[in-house]
Amino acid sequence: MADLMKHEATLLDIKNLSIAFGGLKAVDDLSFSINQGEIYGLIGPNGAGKTTVFNCITQFYKPDQGELRFRNKKGDIVSLTSLPTYRVLEQGIVRTFQNVELIRELSILDNVLIGAHIDYEKTTVLDELFNTGRRRREEKKQIEAARRALQFLGIDHYRLFPAGSQPYGIQKKVELARTLMSDPKLIILDEPAAGLDERETVELADEILRIRKEYDTTILLVEHDMQLVMKICDRISAINFGRLLATGTAAEIRADQKVQEAYLGVDA
Amino acid sequence: MSEFFGIILRSLEYGSIYALASLSIILVFRTSFTTNFAQGMIAMFSTYFVATLIHKSGLPLGVAFVLGLIFALLLGFLIDIIVIRRAAKLSPVGKQIITLGVLSIILGLTPNIFGVYDLNMPKFIPQGDMKIAGTSISYNALLNIGLGLLVMLTLYYVLHRTKAGLAIRTTAENAPVARLMGVSTKLVTMFAWGVAGCLSLLAGMMASPFSQVSTTFMNDIQITAFLACLLGGFTTFFGAVAGSYIIAIASNLLQVYLPQGTVWGKPILYILLIGFLFLKPFGLFGKRYVKKV
Amino acid sequence: MDRQLNTFQRIYKNPYLQFLIVGVLFALLPTLRAAGMVKAGTVTVIGTTLIYTIAALGLNILLGYSGLISLGTAGFMGLAAYCSAYFTEQLALPFWQSLILALLIPTVLGVIVGLLSMRFVGIYLGIATLAVGEILSEIFRQWDAFTRGTSGARAKYPKIFGMQLDQTGMYYLIVIITIIVFILVYQLLKGRLGRALNAMRGSEAAAMAMGISVYKYRLIAFGAATLLASLAGVLYVHYIRISYPTIWGLPLSLDFLAIIVIGGLRSIYGTLVGSFVIFAMSELVLKQIPYMENYSLVLKGVLIIIFILFYPYGLAHVVSDLRMRLGRRKTKVHPLAAKEEDIDG
């Protein structure tokens, strides 16, 4: 605990994180930390354990060992492992999923509004039942916020279509828009560029940079598209078989012997 | 002590019935990935068929039973081909609703085809009993216990020692991979439904002499079999069988030793089982798993 | 809702006005009967159909919105009916007190089932609720002191606000309560809570990541569903004035399921239309056609399967479904389509 979160700038500190499934060590004694305002990349070959790290941070999996400390919205340092999954968001951590998780039958607008769920703190079930003025005002405010997020990503004109009826690229953007609704301190993106074509990927890089700026937030992402990672990430950690290979800037990672070996054949 | 032993011994007969019913549920579950709520109705319907052959056409029990097995097999095939196959892309709950639709159809057809009267079902062995360790048990009960065991051993052999069994197990493990390996999952699923139909009929034949053949005589057995599957973890054939015998014994003990046990034994058993499953949602043998996201 | 509507559209598209119009139409029925235009029996059938609509709406919150299947709806409805009959007749409690108890007792039980549901993986829930329904059925059959067994528990038309209702009065009460229920359910589900339930069904992972407590919302869904089933049970027993154990079995629960599947998942009007198809049609139409009555169960089963497979949005959306099949643009998705994880087993 003593050496965790010792810098003011540290947002998330991961220390000696381990989790195993059956005999398989998916994450093995992994440590790294993220500073406020960074765009941080986590890379590694297929099955390296990247998604599992995200699942541990967001408490979808409870790690076997290790510490996860986070400086939350109020500025307090919390241990994430003590929280149930659904209370991670209110600390200021929001995520997307590798296999897009949208409510397919709901409209895109409604999907984005789900991201604002915890923002409705002041309206109760009774407010909803009797459709009070407070509820109507709140709903209007959130719809405006959702449309701003959709406009920000250039998909506002699709908002009334069911999410499941749209192409993959749009669905990914809807998930991204949904993360913007909860005023997050840390946005975790799991392969945001997967399935996008080249033009869309370039667009995405630009959007991620704009999100950091306009929403004043920190971003942690997993991505296989090395060009994208090298272009936008301030720092990168490379892992394989759940273990850390190296941490550093794009140039340092590219030059690293171990990383090159792990990516044998893959352009790094 | 001998009373207690007698209860256990008699429970084995009901255990066989539950085990056959729950095996047919698991067989369908592992290949179609749904809980078939119509399974009890399939049993009821084909037992009615056998009883009708005996009473209306005067066929001997053995012949009627064999025809019944063919009937149940075809009924299973038919349900799979006409309905279940088309539902392959539905969510598990969507498929469950489909099986409830099938339940409704069979229940509605029964009185129209077989008449509105309950029918008697003779036992396989009409009379005679023997003494084991101070308690008497009928030859028919012994036969039923034996038949249950025989079917289970055969099923085990087929599943683990034959090519067909391998195809079933791969389908159950991972249907897309099974297809890649050249297994016709369609055929496997169809046979699973057919065989499940036959097992259900056998359960129905064993159970019906205790009551009569009516549209409702399989209801309790169906629910109990479902609970047995849950108790066994709902994944393995072994778990379902073990769950069946445990429930049969528990049920008989409750009926005998509980005050007013014959009236309240059943609901209390259900409550106990639901309570147990609340504490151990993966049953006695099911493995806990972490859902991937 | 975002397009500019003209004044006329704004009025007829106003959901509250629509609910009121529907209510007024139903309320006209006794007058039509007095004028000899409809039979007395028809009014009773429609009153009962509205009662079933209320219970089915509860199941729609559970299954349609939250994706949680329940085969115990009839059991809870029956429990409320028996409670109300017992409290008003045996204990001679005033209607209001009895009403509150008869709503509260089953609802608490429903919430407990909701608690249990937290531990059951989705597809085992059907089995658990089936068992709960069976337990309740057994209680109705066996506990004579409470239910009067096979001779049936009797109840009277209630007295409310000092007014003794007769059959027609009770019908008006049912219409009023139905419309109030429509409005409240509409308001409850059109916003945040409705979205949370949808999220729970559509993607539990997304729901949890977005801060939705699956625990809390499952309990709300079960609570709302049993509350509506109980309300329907109380209305039933004071309208039909007798309750038998055989009414409250699995077939009735299946009818509720058929209603929402055929009428439309997550649709209030769909539920109403579904009730008419399942109850009113078989009472008013099928019974007139020779043989058809015997096949009503078969017909229901066939309709359930056809609608789930081909018209998953039910009658409420049949027209737009057809248009989608004919048209090029795919703007709808199957509400009960499997997700990736379901297919691998």
Ligand SMILES: Nc1ncnc2c1ncn2[C@@H]1O[C@H](COP(=O)(O)OP(=O)(O)OP(=O)(O)O)[C@@H](O)[C@H]1O
């Ligand atoms: N819930 C789980 N149960 C069992 N094994 C799991 C589970 N989640 C992950 N694993 C295993 O952990 C390992 C790491 O998986 P993970 O999804 O984290 O890899 P990844 O780095 O995200 O790979 P990819 O680039 O393919 O997305 C894999 O071998 C995977 O099968």
Ligand SMILES: [Mg+2]
């Ligand atoms: Mg991954």
